Structures are given as structure tokens and as C-alpha cells.
Amino acid sequence: MKGLRIIEIGLLLLVLAGAAVLRFYDLDYRVMHGDEANQAMKTGVLLETGEYAYDPYEHHGPTLYYLTLPVLWAGGVTSKVEMGETAIRLVPAAFGLGLVLLSWLILSPIDRRAALLGALLVGLSHGLVYYSRYYIQETLFVFFAAGLVWCGFHYPRSRRIGWALAAGAFLGLLHATKETGVLVVVAMLGALVASWFLDWIAGGGVGTARQLRRENSGEKPAPHSWFVGLNFQHLAAALGMALAVSVLFFSSFFTHARGPLDSILTYTTYLGRAEGHGSSGLHEHPWYYYLWLLGYYYREAGPRWSEGLILGLALVGGITCTWRPLGMRRAHSSSDGDYYCSTVYTPDLIFLQRFLLTYTLFLLVGFSIIPYKTPWNLLIFLHPLCLLAGLGAWRLLGASRAVWWRAAVALVLAAGCIQLAGQTWRGIFTYGADVRNPYVYAHTSSAIRRLTDRVDGIEAVHPRGEQLHINVFRPGGDYWPLPWYFRAYPNVGYWPNLPENCDADIILASPETAPAVQSRLKNEYHVEMHGLRPGVLMPTFIRKDLWDAFMAGRTTD
Amino acid sequence: MRVLPHVLVVAALCCGSAPADTAAGADDEVLSFELPEPFYGGTVISYWSPKLEASVYQDRKPYVAPKGTRVVSRGKPVRSSAAPLVGELAEIVDGDKEFAKTSLVELPGGTQWVQIDLGATHDLYAILVWHFHAGARVYFDVIGQISDDPEFKTGVTTLFNNDFDNSSGLGQGEDNEYIDNSDGRLFDAKGAPARYVRFYSRGNSDGDFNHYVEIEVWGRELGEE
Numbered sequence: 193m194k195g196l197r198i199i200e201i202g203l204l205l206l207v208l209a210g211a212a213v214l215r216f217y218d219l220d221y222r223v224m225h226g227d228e229a230n231q232a233m234k235t236g237v238l239l240e241t242g243e244y245a246y247d248p249y250e251h252h253g254p255t256l257y258y259l260t261l262p263v264l265w266a267g268g269v270t271s272k273v274e275m276g277e278t279a280i281r282l283v284p285a286a287f288g289l290g291l292v293l294l295s296w297l298i299l300s301p302i303d304r305r306a307a308l309l310g311a312l313l314v315g316l317s318h319g320l321v322y323y324s325r326y327y328i329q330e331t332l333f334v335f336f337a338a339g340l341v342w343c344g345f346h347y348p349r350s351r352r353i354g355w356a357l358a359a360g361a362f363l364g365l366l367h368a369t370k371e372t373g374v375l376v377v378v379a380m381l382g383a384l385v386a387s388w389f390l391d392w393i394a395g396g397g398v399g400t401a402r403q404l405r406r407e408n409s410g411e412k413p414a415p416h417s418w419f420v421g422l423n424f425q426h427l428a429a430a431l432g433m434a435l436a437v438s439v440l441f442f443s444s445f446f447t448h449a450r451g452p453l454d455s456i457l458t459y460t461t462y463l464g465r466a467e468g469h470g471s472s473g474l475h476e477h478p479w480y481y482y483l484w485l486l487g488y489y490y491r492e493a494g495p496r497w498s499e500g501l502i503l504g505l506a507l508v509g510g511i512t513c514t515w516r517p518l519g520m521r522r523a524h525s526s527s528d529g530d531y532y533c534s535t536v537y538t539p540d541l542i543f544l545q546r547f548l549l550t551y552t553l554f555l556l557v558g559f560s561i562i563p564y565k566t567p568w569n570l571l572i573f574l575h576p577l578c579l580l581a582g583l584g585a586w587r588l589l590g591a592s593r594a595v596w597w598r599a600a601v602a603l604v605l606a607a608g609c610i611q612l613a614g615q616t617w618r619g620i621f622t623y624g625a626d627v628r629n630p631y632v633y634a635h636t637s638s639a640i641r642r643l644t645d646r647v648d649g650i651e652a653v654h655p656r657g658e659q660l661h662i663n664v665f666r667p668g669g670d671y672w673p674l675p676w677y678f679r680a681y682p683n684v685g686y687w688p689n690l691p692e693n694c695d696a697d698i699i700l701a702s703p704e705t706a707p708a709v710q711s712r713l714k715n716e717y718h719v720e721m722h723g724l725r726p727g728v729l730m731p732t733f734i735r736k737d738l739w740d741a742f743m744a745g746r747t748t749d
Numbered sequence: 750m751r752v753l754p755h756v757l758v759v760a761a762l763c764c765g766s767a768p769a770d771t772a773a774g775a776d777d778e779v780l781s782f783e784l785p786e787p788f789y790g791g792t793v794i795s796y797w798s799p800k801l802e803a804s805v806y807q808d809r810k811p812y813v814a815p816k817g818t819r820v821v822s823r824g825k826p827v828r829s830s831a832a833p834l835v836g837e838l839a840e841i842v843d844g845d846k847e848f849a850k851t852s853l854v855e856l857p858g859g860t861q862w863v864q865i866d867l868g869a870t871h872d873l874y875a876i877l878v879w880h881f882h883a884g885a886r887v888y889f890d891v892i893g894q895i896s897d898d899p900e901f902k903t904g905v906t907t908l909f910n911n912d913f914d915n916s917s918g919l920g921q922g923e924d925n926e927y928i929d930n931s932d933g934r935l936f937d938a939k940g941a942p943a944r945y946v947r948f949y950s951r952g953n954s955d956g957d958f959n960h961y962v963e964i965e966v967w968g969r970e971l972g973e974e
Contacts, residue, residue: 492883493835493850622834622857626956638858638957642916703795720913721798721887721926726955731797746915 203308204296211292211315214616215285215324220277222624223636228327229673232280235260236272236679244444246451248458252329253368254441254451259283259332272679277327284331288324291331291575294338298345299582302541303518309605310582313502316612318619319486319567319574322631325620329370330568334575336366337376341551341576344380345544353426360430364437367455371462375558376572383551390514390546391539477565482556485567486574489630495618497630499574501608506552506577509584513545518583545583552576567631627726636673639723643700643732644677646722650698650734651681653741659683663696665705670728674700699733706731779811780818780875780967785846787931791884794928796954800913801887802925809932814874815940815969820844822865822946822966829863831856834958838863846963848883848931858957860890860917863964864947870897871968873938876908878948879962882931888959889926890917890951893936895943906943908936917951933963942971 224232235257238244244254260283267279295314299307314320324331343359366373442451489497512518518541555573559565588601623629625638647662654660662684664671671686678684685696690705694712700722701709710719710733718739722730734742827838835855841863845852856863873895880888890912896905910922927934946966950959 493853493855495835626958637955639952639954642952703797706797719799721796721801721954723954723956727792727794729795729797729954743914743921746921 200304200308204311207296207308207312207315208289208292210613211311211321212289214315214321214613214620215288216282218621219281219285219325221621222325223638223640224277224673224676225326225328225635226672229636229676231256231327231329232275232676233272233679235264235280236275239264239269239275240271243447245448246442246444246454248454249461252370253455254444255332255336255365255369256283256327256329258441258445275679280327281325284326284328285324287335288320288331291320291324291335291338294335294342295575295579295582298338298342298544299579301345302545302583303586306518306583306586308582309585310579312609313505313578313581313585313612314575316609316616317502317574317578318497318499318612318616319571319631320578321616322619322629323568323571326568328568330571333366333369333373334571336362336369337373337572338575340366340380341547345540345547347426347430348422349540351423351426353429356423356426356430357433360433361437363430363434364441367434367438368441371455371458372569372572374459376555379551379554379558382554383547386550386554387543387546390550391543394514475566476563479560481565482560482570482573485570485630486577491628494626494628495615495623497615497619499612499615501605501612502574502578502581505581505584505588507584508588509545509580509582510549510552512587513542513549513580513583517542517545518587548576548579548583552580567633634725637723637725637728640673640677643722643730646720646732646734647678647681647698649742650738653745654697654738660698661685661696662698662700663687663694665690665694665699665701665709666730667702667705670702670724671700674724697735697738701731701733703729703731709733776816777813778816778818780814782812782875782877782933782965783844783846784933785848785879785882785931785962788848788883794885794887794954796885796887796926796928798926800911800926802927804928809935812875812935812937814967815872817969818874818967819969820965821867821871821968821970822964825868826866827863828866829856830861841865841961841964844963844965846879846931846933846965848881848962850883852962853881854961856959856961858952858959860949860951861959862947862949863961864899864901864945865964865966866899867944867946867966867968870942870944870971871966872940872942872971873946873966873968874940875967876936876938876946877933877963877965877967878936879931879933879964880929880950881953881960881962882929882933884955885928885930887926887928887954888950889953890922890949891924891926891934892917892919892922892949894947894949895938895941895945896947897942897944899945901945901947906938906941908938912949912951917949919949933965938968 231251234244234251238257239261244257246254260280263282264275264279269275269279292311292315296307296311299310339362340359343355343362347355347359363377366376438455439452440446442455443449444451486499486503488500552573555576559569559573585605589598589605591597619629619631623632625635626632627635651658651660658681660681660683662678662681664674664684664686666686667688669686669688675684675686690708690712692712694709695715699709699717713733716736717733718736720732720734722732724730822842823844825842827841829838833854833856836853838854840852840854842865876893878893880886892910892912893908894901894905895908896903898904909924910920911924911926912919912922915921946964948964952959
């Protein structure tokens with residue numbers, strides 16, 4: 193038994209190591225998305241000035257910025273210029289790896305082998321890996337939600353206040369990370385009720401309950417309820433902890449009094465956005481959008497993407513935990529061949545499985561109904577889908593004791609995991625910023641590096657070096673992530689309107705404004721084109737004398 | 750396939766009204782290129798550059814070459830600087846020029862080349878290249894070269910080079926950038942002899958990758974009458 197335990201721990205470490213490679217390796221490979229750049233610049237301001245004020249209209253909660261600070265401090269980083277993509281992306285990557293461990297912790301009370309499979313799928317999932325390498329709030333958000341599930345499950349088992357306080361802390365962090373935390377909590381509460389209802393209907397499992405009555409005590413197992421025996425003092429302590437954590441972050445550690453109030457008032461903004469008001473109309477997608485991204489995605493010539501293995505296994509896990517959950521019956525054969533099971537019935541584990549199922553369904557349906565959709569929003573239910581898939585994989589393996597069956601299922605699972613791993617690798621590297629990747633959304637073109645290399649090249653020949661003057665004329669503020677890439681240059685102007693004098697060392701325009709810009713230029717310029725996003729181009733003017741100096745330095749092989 | 754323009758051109762030539770640069774001698778003929786169906790869709794490219802060749806909304810001028818000039822690249826071996834991410838190199842010379850997803854060969858980012866071995870030295874005339882025509886794109890650092898040296902170290906003739914900043918390191922080019930379309934881009938080898946044809950590119954206005962739908966080399970075996 194001890195040997196088996198060592199093997200399990202070894203396998204878990206292997207899963208964690210693989211997940212770590214996918215999350216931490218070459219973190220700066222992909223160019224920065226505009227949203228990442230935006231978040232990074234806010235972190236930079238916090239780092240340099242210590243100032244942060246929650247914005248109820250954009251950018252989500254403050255946890256990402258504050259939790260990045262220790263990483264930057266540890267690396268000796270003191271300014272935006274010194275911040276690198278790797279340093280800031282370490283934060284979501286670490287939470288992404290933590291999510292793998294947390295998945296194992298959530299599932300292991302049900303079955304340690306199913307927990308390993310669940311952790312493996314979380315570790316390999318393209319969506320979960322992709323956004324673990326992405327400097328936005330989403331991975332932290334999913335981690336905190338998973339932490340709340342973990343603590344929320346353990347509290348009623350032990351009734352210890354420590355679990356209640358930990359659950360409260362996760363709840364507070366969830367709220368302080370993203371406004372949609374409230375939807376997650378609603379889904380959790382709904383799932384608690386629905387799971388209790390399922391238990392009440394099924395009596396812990398239709399088939400087994402009948403078998404129990406027939407073969408053993410004849411009693412229908414009482415449905416488990418998370419609510420029964422709830423200690424209201426502990427509940428109050430948990431809510432107090434949640435409030436404290438939330439206020440701590442939203443008040444910018446007690447330096448911005450209005451923050452906590454804004455964290456509530458913000459819901460008027462986000463309600464409008466969910467209904468598709470304002471610029472969010474750009475993000476309106478049909479109800480099946482998330483299933484499409486997960487199930488089968490193929491756009492133009494290129495790879496085909498699918499996390500169908502996770503969906504399929506989750507379906508198996510969902511069906512089996514409704515009908516006959518793990519822990520329902522661990523029948524032991526006695527000497528005369530009769531079965532007994534009364535001593536191993538585990539209603540809390542059955543409840544947890546049904547909770548995972550209903551919680552996932554509520555999130556999936558809820559987020560699918562909301563017109564506003566972005567690919568990263570699916571992470572919140574992709575994670576519990578992976579947990580259900582872990583349960584489903586284990587149920588499939590155990591569906592028959594026949595060696596050929598287990599070997600066949602193991603082979604199919606291994607092949608599926610190889611497909612997931614290969615797809616994830618392509619998704620984070622080869623197609624990391626390519627529109628054919630289902631998780632690439634309004635992403636900066638990797639061609640941005642042509643521009644940044646060009647600016648660096650011009651800076652190298654400029655008499656005043658990084659003091660060169662750059663003007664950006666992009667109407668509507670459509671210039672992100674340029675502020676991130678130009679953070680080392682202090683003389684960059686982002687103009688909402690064209691001034692009379694447009695001249696600068698380098699000028700970036702939009703195709704619409706370029707003719708007007710050109711007509712106002714007094715100096716002579718070299719003109720070339722650079723890309724911001726696929727189909728979004730930037731006519732670029734480089735002062736002719738600087739261009740000539742730059743070209744003079746280029747040798748011909 | 751668009752045959753009508755070529756019929757009209759032949760008719761024009763017969764009537765002696767062909768433009769001077771397309772005048773055909775007794776031993777010449779107008780090459781009849783098979784063109785794929787154009788793609789009607791996608792977004793209009795907002796490429797704004799004085800280096801961009803103006804779009805021409807007319808059929809290409811007829812290309813006159815000695816009689817017997819034919820496609821000599823079909824099915825010939827193709828090499829590249831990097832393994833394709835999508836498709837197989839053989840698809841570049843398989844005659845399928847359609848914009849369909851299945852026709853595209855994708856090479857990784859950075860400066861990449863593909864090279865066709867014609868098997869023997871040929872007098873080369875028109876070389877048509879389709880990078881991508883399911884949407885408007887500009888490919889960067891397009892360089893077309895021919896040579897008898899498979900390594901392209903000696904005897905290299907450069908037919909086209911629009912690498913204006915020498916970012917691919919093969920020399921600064923003076924040619925203009927252009928938007929790919931279903932007509933393909935014609936590079937004129939003007940009868941120069943060579944066995945190998947190589948094309949470079951360095952990403953495009955949509956992203957880093959390099960693409961080819963088809964390369965079609967028209968020529969005659971050396972000394973062929």
C-alpha cells in the first residue's frame with residue numbers, strides 16, 4: 193500500500209513537472225496582447241509610485257497588480273522599463289500550476305487515481321495553459337474559485353473554523369480579482385441546492401440505493417446536505433474574512449477609500465456590458481461560442497483544434513456521478529460471496545461530485561447565455577470540466593475488469609493526452625498569436641516585433657538615443673500594446689487628434705489619418721508599413737536622415 | 750479558368766495591333782496561363798505605402814515566349830529552408846492554384862525560401878507565384894532568384910527583390926511591394942538559363958508566416974527548338 197502511495201506521489205510530481213514546463217518555458221515567446229500590456233502598465237505605475245485606484249469601468253480587480261509586486265521585488269525590478277514579459281507572466285503561470293495541484297486536492301478525497309487524471313487534464317488543457325501564460329486576471333480568478341470549492345468542501349467535513357476562514361479568503365480574493373466573481377458564487381449556491389436535490393431524488397444513486405435496500409439494510413441513504421449543521425458563527429467569520437480581503441485590495445491597502453464602494457457600483461457597468469451595450473457589441477457571440485472553441489475549431493488552412501477529449505470524458509463523468517457516483521458503493525466480497533457496503537458509503541463525496549456537475553452546468557449555461565463572450569471567460573467552467581473529465585476517465589477505466597478493456601481505454605486516453613499536449617505546445621508557441629488558434633482573440637500580430645526592432649534600430653543611430661521623439665496618431669486609442677513596447681522611450685506622444693505640427697523622429701499613424709499626417713509634415717520621411725493586429729496596419733514615417741543613417745549601418749552579405 | 754482574355758490577345762496579335770512589348774515573332778507564342786478562380790470576400794487591405802505597387806484592375810499583358818515554352822516545374826522536387834507547418838512542399842508545384850484551404854503551404858516566420866529543382870538547365874521565361882489569394886496581403890522581402898548552383902552561391906540571377914531595408918540580408922531591393930491576387934505574380938526570367946528557382950519571403954502584412962499556393966515556372970530545355 194505504501195509502495196502504491198509512493199507511485200501516486202511520483203506520478204503527481206510528474207504531472208506537476210509537465211504542467212510547469214508548459215506554463216513556465218519561454219514565457220516571453222508570444223508578443224503582448226493589448227490587454228496584457230494595459231495590465232502590465234498599471235502594474236508598472238503601482239510599482240513605481242505605489243499608487244493604484246480601482247477603475248469601476250475597466251481593467252477588473254486589483255489582485256493581479258498587487259500579487260505581481262512580490263515577484264518584481266524579488267527580481268530587483270524597480271521600474272516599468274526593467275519589467276519584462278517573463279517576470280510579469282510568472283504570476284499567472286504560478287497560479288496556473290497551483291491550479292493543477294488544487295485540482296488534485298479537490299478530487300483526491302473522491303479517488304486519488306481519478307484525481308491524478310483530473311490534474312493531468314488540467315495540466316494539459318490548451319485553454320488553461322494558454323491563459324496561464326497571459327498577463328490577465330483569468331487564471332487567478334479560476335484558481336480562487338477552485339480554492340473556494342476546495343475549502344467549501346472540506347469545511348463541512350471537519351467543521352473547523354480554519355477551513356471556513358480559508359474559504360472566506362478565497363471568496364474575497366475572487367471578488368477582488370474580477371467582477372464576474374458574483375456569477376461564480378451564484379453558480380456555487382445554485383449547485384449546492386441542485387446537488388442536494390439530486391441526492392434527494394436519487395437517494396445517493398438509483399441503482400445502488402435499490403441494491404442497498406435489497407441486499408443490506410433496506411434503508412435509503414439520507415441525502416447529504418452541505419447546509420445541515422452549518423455553524424453560523426463560522427459562516428459569519430468566513431464572510432467577515434471575505435469582506436476584509438476584498439476591502440483590503442479594493443481600498444488599495446487602505447489608501448483609496450472609494451474603492452470598495454466602486455467595487456459594488458461597478459455592476460451597473462458590467463450588467464450593461466453583459467447585455468451587449470457599448471463597445472462590448474464587438475464581443476457578442478452566439479450561445480454555442482464556447483462549445484465551438486472547445487469542441488472543434490478550424491479556421492483557414494492550418495491545424496484543427498479540439499479539447500473534445502475533455503468534453504467527452506466530462507460527459508462520462510457527469511453522467512456517472514448522477515447515476516452512480518464514485519464512493520457510492522465499495523462492495524467487498526465476503527467469504528460466502530455476498531456483498532456489503534454499509535460501512536463505506538460516503539455521502540459527502542457523492543455530494544461533491546454532483547456539486548461539480550451542477551456547478552459546471554450552471555457556469556456553462558450561464559456564460560453561454562450572456563451575449564458578451566471572450567475566449568478567456570470559458571476558463572471558469574473549463575476547469576471543473578477537467579475535474580469531471582478526470583472522474584469520467586477513471587470510470588471508463590474501471591468500467592470493466594477485463595484486461596483488454598483497461599488496456600484499450602488506457603491507450604485511447606494516452607493518445608488523447610498526447611493530442612492535447614501537442615495541441616497545447618502548438619497553441620502556445622507556433623500559433624501563439626495566430627488567429628487560427630481558438631484562444632487568440634484580437635491579439636497583437638507577431639509582426640509587431642518588426643516595428644519594435646525598427647524603432648530600436650533607429651534609436652541606435654539617433655544622436656539622442658532613447659530620447660528620440662515618437663508621435664502616435666491612432667484615433668480611438670487603438671494603439672495598445674505600443675505603450676508597453678515603447679516604455680523605455682520617454683518622449684512618445686499618443687494623440688487623440690492631429691496637431692498642426694505632426695513632425696517627429698518616428699510617426700505611427702492609421703491608414704485613415706496617414707494622408708492628413710503626411711500633408712502636415714515639414715521634414716522628409718521614409719515611409720513603410722507595420723502591423724498592429726491582422727488587418728490593422730500602421731503607416732510609419734521615419735525621418736529621412738535617420739533612415740539613411742540606419743540603412744548605412746546595414747551590410748550586404 | 751479564364752480563357753477569354755487570352756483568346757482576345759491572340760486575336761489582337763493576329764490583327765497586328767499588339768503592344769510593342771508583346772510583339773510576337775514567327776517562332777513565338779503567347780503563353781496561356783491557367784488562372785484560379787478569384788476569391789470574393791475578406792476585408793479590404795488598408796496598406797498605405799509609397800512602395801506599394803498600384804493595383805491594376807485589368808488583365809495582365811500577354812506574355813510572349815518562344816514556341817514550345819511550357820510549364821517545366823510541375824511535379825519537380827521542392828526544397829525549403831524550413832519544414833512546412835501546413836501542407837507539403839510538393840503542393841507548391843502540383844498545379845492546384847485555388848484559394849481553398851487545402852492548397853496552401855505554410856512555412857514558419859522569418860526569412861524563408863523554397864527552391865524548385867527543374868532537373869536540368871532550362872531557358873526560363875515566365876515564373877508565376879501565388880503566395881496567398883484568399884484575401885489581400887502583402888508579403889515582405891519577396892526575392893526571386895535563379896541559378897545553376899543548388900546552394901545559390903554562384904551564378905545567381907536576381908529577378909525581383911523588394912527587400913527595401915535589406916532585412917533578409919540579400920541586398921537592398923528596389924522593387925515595389927505588391928498585393929497578391931488570383932492572377933499570381935509574374936516574374937520575367939527573359940530566357941535566362943537556370944536549373945534552380947528560389948523564392949524568399951519574410952512574413953506578410955497579416956502575420957509572421959510565409960505561404961505558397963503555387964509556383965509555376967515556364968521554360969524550355971536548353972537548346973530546345
